[in-house]
Amino acid sequence: MTDLLICNADVLVTMNAARQEIAGGDLLIRDGVIVQAGLGIVAPDAQRVEARGCVVTPGLINTHHHLYQTLTRAVPGGQDALLFGWLKRLYPIWARFGPEEMFVSAQTGLAELALSGVTLSSDHLYLYPNGARLDDTIHAAAEIGLRFHPTRGAMSIGESAGGLPPDNLVESEAAILADMIRVVDAFHDPLPGAMCRVGLAPCSPFSVSRDLMRDTALLARDKGVMLHTHLAENDEDIAYSEAKFGCRPGQYAEDLGWTGPDVWHAHCVKLNSTEIELFGRSCTGVSHCPCSNCRLGSGIAPIRTMRDRRVNVALGVDGSASNDAGNLLGEARMAMFLQRVAGGADAMSAREVLEIATLGGARVLGRSDLGSLEPGKRADLAIWDMSGIEAAGAWDPVAGLVLCGPTRVRDLFVEGSASGAGRAVDDDRSSEARRTATASGPKPGRVRISGPMQAPRLLANSRKSSRIPCA
Numbered sequence: 013m014t015d016l017l018i019c020n021a022d023v024l025v026t027m028n029a030a031r032q033e034i035a036g037g038d039l040l041i042r043d044g045v046i047v048q049a050g051l052g053i054v055a056p057d058a059q060r061v062e063a064r065g066c067v068v069t070p071g072l073i074n075t076h077h078h079l080y081q082t083l084t085r086a087v088p089g090g091q092d093a094l095l096f097g098w099l100k101r102l103y104p105i106w107a108r109f110g111p112e113e114m115f116v117s118a119q120t121g122l123a124e125l126a127l128s129g130v131t132l133s134s135d136h137l138y139l140y141p142n143g144a145r146l147d148d149t150i151h152a153a154a155e156i157g158l159r160f161h162p163t164r165g166a167m168s169i170g171e172s173a174g175g176l177p178p179d180n181l182v183e184s185e186a187a188i189l190a191d192m193i194r195v196v197d198a199f200h201d202p203l204p205g206a207m208c209r210v211g212l213a214p215c216s217p218f219s220v221s222r223d224l225m226r227d228t229a230l231l232a233r234d235k236g237v238m239l240h241t242h243l244a245e246n247d248e249d250i251a252y253s254e255a256k257f258g259c260r261p262g263q264y265a266e267d268l269g270w271t272g273p274d275v276w277h278a279h280c281v282k283l284n285s286t287e288i289e290l291f292g293r294s295c296t297g298v299s300h301c302p303c304s305n306c307r308l309g310s311g312i313a314p315i316r317t318m319r320d321r322r323v324n325v326a327l328g329v330d331g332s333a334s335n336d337a338g339n340l341l342g343e344a345r346m347a348m349f350l351q352r353v354a355g356g357a358d359a360m361s362a363r364e365v366l367e368i369a370t371l372g373g374a375r376v377l378g379r380s381d382l383g384s385l386e387p388g389k390r391a392d393l394a395i396w397d398m399s400g401i402e403a404a405g406a407w408d409p410v411a412g413l414v415l416c417g418p419t420r421v422r423d424l425f426v427e428g429s430a431s432g433a434g435r436a437v438d439d440d441r442s443s444e445a446r447r448t449a450t451a452s453g454p455k456p457g458r459v460r461i462s463g464p465m466q467a468p469r470l471l472a473n474s475r476k477s478s479r480i481p482c483a
């Protein structure tokens with residue numbers, strides 16, 4: 013493969029140990045790996061990508077999503093509900109999904125993430141109606157070309173057993189464990205540079221049994237994969253835990269083996285100081301989803317306190333039915349603002365939140381090969397054009413990236429390969445895809461994304477009609 017030279021960046025944001033920012037910086041890439049970062053790199057045979065006028069950052073990392081929800085944005089009746097009411101509105105719609113909806117939804121959501129600079133996304137798929145499988149989303153991500161950490165989610169306690177989801181969306185725990193083993197064996201790649209790593213992820217303590225939480229933790233350790241779930245999302249969540257389990261969520265997690273460097277929990281809005289201490293001590297990760305927390309009125313997660321107590325914190329957009337956008341740079345901006353609302357204007361800087369969005373994500377997902385632009389790391393990076401109207405007048409382009417924009421990348425590279433993001437977008441066609449997928453409610457059109465590394469090239473085929481009736 014020809015070497016690649018990203019050259020003359022206005023600022024190369026390395027996120028290395030010294031948090032070095034190189035004005036006029038170059039980056040040399042060979043076989044998907046960064047071999048040199050610095051000034052005036054000479055590589056006459058390399059393919060050159062001019063980055064003058066741009067900020068270059070590590071690719072952003074999204075640590076919590078439910079890609080299947082991309083086809084259920086802004087659903088009437090769920091727009092103003094709290095978490096539990098919102099779920100009850102959407103469960104019957106999701107129950108009509110099948111493999112094609114999972115595939116289309118995942119591709120749409122991943123393309124949207126790519127436009128916001130994401131090179132690695134995790135996903136949490138916890139319902140499998142009508143023959144849907146985790147495989148559907150894995151195939152979608154492979155076609156897009158983003159790195160993917162799908163998690164095999166699960167729900168096993170239906171309404172009739174005192175749980176929240178309807179009975180037709182839950183599975184038997186034996187079937188769940190068997191499929192967890194199947195997908196890990198089929199798709200998990202533990203090697204550096206892996207494009208797909210599978211995690212295990214019962215949906216939440218209020219939708220699976222204590223036994224399944226414990227058995228999943230044992231299985232994950234046996235297989236050497238990570239664990240993920242929702243935890244302490246809002247006051248209802250805490251009340252449920254105390255009433256049902258007689259303890260707070262942090263205690264419940266610890267008792268069942270759900271703490272450690274191989275575990276990350278989404279939300280954690282309501283963790284108290286004892287639980288934050290536990291997470292810091294045990295290197296348990298947190299995926300902070302600020303827009304979703306705002307959308308559902310869950311509260312402001314104590315991220316400043318978590319960071320001060322050495323908790324590994326990353327960002328997540330959460331599912332598109334509770335965000336409803338999938339823009340990770342926007343998520344970073346919101347994360348910074350919410351900490352300022354809670355703790356004052358110096359509670360979190362633009363640079364700190366950019367670190368959380370890159371290096372923080374890599375740490376939480378156990379990817380020591382990602383998150384920074386330095387020799388030996390995989391070449392996942394985003395190039396942001398700062399010459400447009402959004403950033404005009406910005407005195408500090410790195411802070412400006414979070415404070416003002418742009419909100420779309422110019423170019424995106426995964427494993428040193430260009431996705432053609434941003435520039436390749438055909439706005440007319442992506443608009444058509446968007447209209448087809450969402451304008452008439454839960455009626456997805458066929459969104460096709462052409463070929464590997466062509467993430468944002470959305471091509472809608474409006475002739476393909478919906479199989480999902482309106483709820």
Ligand SMILES: [Zn+2]
Pocket residue numbers: 076077078136242278330331
């Ligand atoms: Zn979630």
